[in-house]
Amino acid sequence: MEKREELYTGKAKSVYRTDDPDRFVLLFRDDTSAFDGERKEQLNRKGMVNNRFNGFIMEKLEAAGIPTHFEGLLSPVESLVKKLDMIPVECVIRNVSAGSLCRRLGVEEGQNLTPPTFELFLKNDALHDPMVNESLAITFGWASADELSQMKTLTYQVNEVLKSLFDAAGMLLVDYKLEFGRSGDKIVLGDEFSPDGCRIWDKATRKKMDKDRFRQGLGNVIEAYEEVGRRLGIQFD
Ligand code: TMP
Numbered sequence: 001m002e003k004r005e006e007l008y009t010g011k012a013k014s015v016y017r018t019d020d021p022d023r024f025v026l027l028f029r030d031d032t033s034a035f036d037g038e039r040k041e042q043l044n045r046k047g048m049v050n051n052r053f054n055g056f057i058m059e060k061l062e063a064a065g066i067p068t069h070f071e072g073l074l075s076p077v078e079s080l081v082k083k084l085d086m087i088p089v090e091c092v093i094r095n096v097s098a099g100s101l102c103r104r105l106g107v108e109e110g111q112n113l114t115p116p117t118f119e120l121f122l123k124n125d126a127l128h129d130p131m132v133n134e135s136l137a138i139t140f141g142w143a144s145a146d147e148l149s150q151m152k153t154l155t156y157q158v159n160e161v162l163k164s165l166f167d168a169a170g171m172l173l174v175d176y177k178l179e180f181g182r183s184g185d186k187i188v189l190g191d192e193f194s195p196d197g198c199r200i201w202d203k204a205t206r207k208k209m210d211k212d213r214f215r216q217g218l219g220n221v222i223e224a225y226e227e228v229g230r231r232l233g234i235q236f237d
Pocket residue numbers: 090092098099100101121129175176177196197198199
């Protein structure tokens with residue numbers, strides 16, 4: 001496999017073509033952004049930590065029968081993935097109230113949400129990723145009703161797998177965002193799963209161990225990501 005030209009660069013990752021038209025290389029950079037790119041910083045080791053973290057989680061999900069684009073680690077900061085036709089709608093599940101849910105509904109942070117909530121957001125930084133719904137997604141052609149239904153089912157399946165994984169390691173999976181794409185006629189999990197796109201709290205102390213440390217200026221961002229990883233059994237260099 002040969003890495004070719006850069007196809008796309010996002011806020012924290014870049015995508016490269018390869019000599020195989022159906023496979024891309026994902027490069028996890030140290031760049032960290034919040035508030036739809038308004039705040040940006042380089043955090044040493046983040047690329048490596050998130051690449052390994054994502055690889056570990058994607059393998060757990062595959063093992064549980066959830067189709068993902070992940071094919072394997074290529075280097076400390078690169079992974080090989082299947083090419084997907086990405087759907088521009090983000091799926092968010094919340095087990096505990098935090099973030100935009102609290103701001104939007106005036107709900108107090110830290111309440112258990114039973115059953116867990118499911119929300120859709122349009123992937124559009126310029127519009128600050130507005131909340132959308134199935135009807136809008138279908139009318140504007142972002143995804144079909146059948147695709148949205150598969151995305152929802154898969155997002156809940158991911159919740160079952162990851163909630164227990166984090167729980168067994170003394171952590172609470174508060175919420176997370178997933179992105180999906182099409183591979184032939186199949187809906188496949190794409191993008192990444194890392195502490196950049198989810199909220200994780202220590203079960204006993206409720207200490208924040210995810211990107212909220214960056215968003216809220218709490219410090220020790222990557223130290224917290226690494227601690228989450230180590231508790232799950234991930235080896236970092
Ligand atoms: P929110 O509370 O800001 O709506 O985010 C819910 C969860 O989804 C949180 O773990 C962060 C993640 N998320 C992203 O990583 N990127 C996004 O664009 C959105 C909308 C959510």
